[in-house]
Amino acid sequence: MKRLLTYLFCASASLLFGCNTTPDPVLTVTPENLAFSAEGGAQTVQVKANNPWTASASGSGISVNPSSGEGDATVTVTATATNSTNPLSGSVTFRSEGLAATVSVTQDERKVIQVGDVMVIPAEGGTFAVDIQYNTEYTVEVEASAKSWISFLGTRALQSGKLEFQFAENQNTDPRQGKVTVKDNSGKAAPVTLNFVQEEKKVITVGDVMTIPAEGGTFAVDIQYNTDFDVVVESGAQSWITFVATRALKSGQLEFQFAENQSTDPRQGKVTVKDKSGKVSDIILTFVQEEKKVITVGDVMTIPAEGGTFMVDIQYNTDFDVVVESGAQHWITFVATRALQSGKLELRFAENPDPDTRQGRVTVKDKNGKVSPITLTFVQEEKKVIDVGDGMKIPAEGGTFTYSIQYNTDFDVVVESGAQSWIKFVATRSLTSGYLEFSFEANPNPEERTGKVTVKDKSGKVPDITITFVQEEKKIIQVGAVMTIPPEGGTFAVDIQYNTDYKVQVFCEGDWMTYVQTRSLIEGKLEFYFKENKGDRRECYAYVFSTEGGIETIKLCFKQETSIRDKLGTLANFRV
Secondary structure, eight states, X not given: OHHHHHHHHHHHHXXXXXXXOOOOOOEEEEOSEEEEOTTOEEEEEEEEESSEEEEEEESTTEEEESSEEESSEEEEEEEOOOOOSSOEEEEEEEEETTEEEEEEEEEOOOOOEEEOOOOEEOTTOEEXXXXXXXXXXXXXXXXXXXXXXXXXXXXXXXXXXXXXXXXXXXXXXXXXXXXXXXXXXXXXSOOEEEEEEEOOOOOEEEOOOOEEOTTOEEEEEEEEESSXXXXXXXXXXXXXXXXXXXXXXXXXXEEEEEOOXXXXXXXXXXXXXXXXXXXXXXXXXXXXXXXXXXXXXXXXXXXXXXXXXXXXXXXXXXXXXXXXXXXXXXXXXXXXXXXXXXXXXXXXXXOOOSSSOEEEEEEEEETTSOSOOEEEEEEEOOOOOEEXXXXXXXXXXXXXXXXXXXXXXXXXXXXOGGGTTTEEEEEEOSSSEEEEEEEEOOOOSSSOEEEEEEEEETTSOSOOEEEEEEEOOOOOEEEOOOOEEOTTOEEXXXXXXXXXXXXXXXXXXXSOEEEEEEOSSSEEEEXXXXXXXXXXXXXXXXXXXXXXXXXXXXXXXXXXXXXXXXXXXXXXXXXX
């Protein structure tokens, strides 16, 4: 009955409007949001559709399967594991007959804690920071055995920062190690363990700074050390402080005294070398002393009967005791260990020539650079003197000159009576360190002259100082009269007196005059050679001048007559 009614209704409607039986398109997807952990995985969504559909994914590491279908279906959405330290997002979009449905996809960031390299801590400790990057809450735990010297101070910043630790100074001569664990509070990031190694304490210890007397000398400063070192004297003090040597190193000798064996039988004694720290096994030295006039050489050392002092080489790097067994102590005596890790720095100080104290520093440096340099300051006293230089050479022309003087007492300046005519004391220009100013008359003589000046301490506490001034002779060149040369020429000499080096230059037309030589020194002759003159009368000049300067050049003029034959020939021509 119902089918009939429906049919009739449709038939009527078709006549009026037409009849369409296709349903409206449908597309829904559930759920609309998917969340994945950093490790990724797969989740499903339910698709409701009455038409064919397609699916597409967007976002890093997100995929969908299947990517198309028809009608209702179950679809899988997959997210791959991520190493990103930031959250990720994406989506999957379904489309069908003009409809769209979107599923939002999110993925958590990877939880990490990253720290920088493990560091070696210097013996003196201090505050140090370790780089860290993180995106999760964490805690820092110092292992129990290291809490006495490692303290965690805090994290300086968020997400990317530094772990700051305080390390106590290592007072031991051995290195030590401590572990610090950084833990993720959520348990998602693997713990990170930091291993800190702190170096042993390197030491160089020296004695007190000393004041050096003015006369200088060689002095020693006590030193103890367990590392190689250099000794550097500052450049400004190297002229008067010299490092000599370090008297002892880590390798030395044990020195023993043995009494003479008066018996005809050999005797034996043992010496034990013990490490004070107990870390090194005892070393036993067995000494066998022969009967009189017997020497044998075996594995142990053999001591001659007459005894004496002998040494056993030893090398060590720890403190030790030397114990002679009780039965041998009456004839074996341990003398000393020649060299230990405690020695002396030997320094030589030159005498202080100055009237002021002076200061110099010596730096003891660890070659490894692990110990802070130690500086020794030496102060040397002034010398109580009046100090002047050597005698001054005064030029012949005289003048006013200053003479350096250093003094720390009042004084007088006395010119000797025989030199007061040409030496005048002018003044002292300043106090304590200055100049004595003198005026010197010109020396008119060709010989040098000497005068003495005495500097006297008015208090009489400093010995007189005598300054000797030597004034140079006046430099002269004297030559004889200029001569007329006969026409036939020849070799001629001109008298000369001189007390300075000189040279002679000839200037004339032609090459008819030649300077030959000086025959002797101080007082001699200048020798010239002249060619025969076959023409008119002629002149030539020679110049004598000092090679040291200060003397006027001397000009010599030579005139050569014409020959008589040439004169007669001229007259004959005239008569014709």
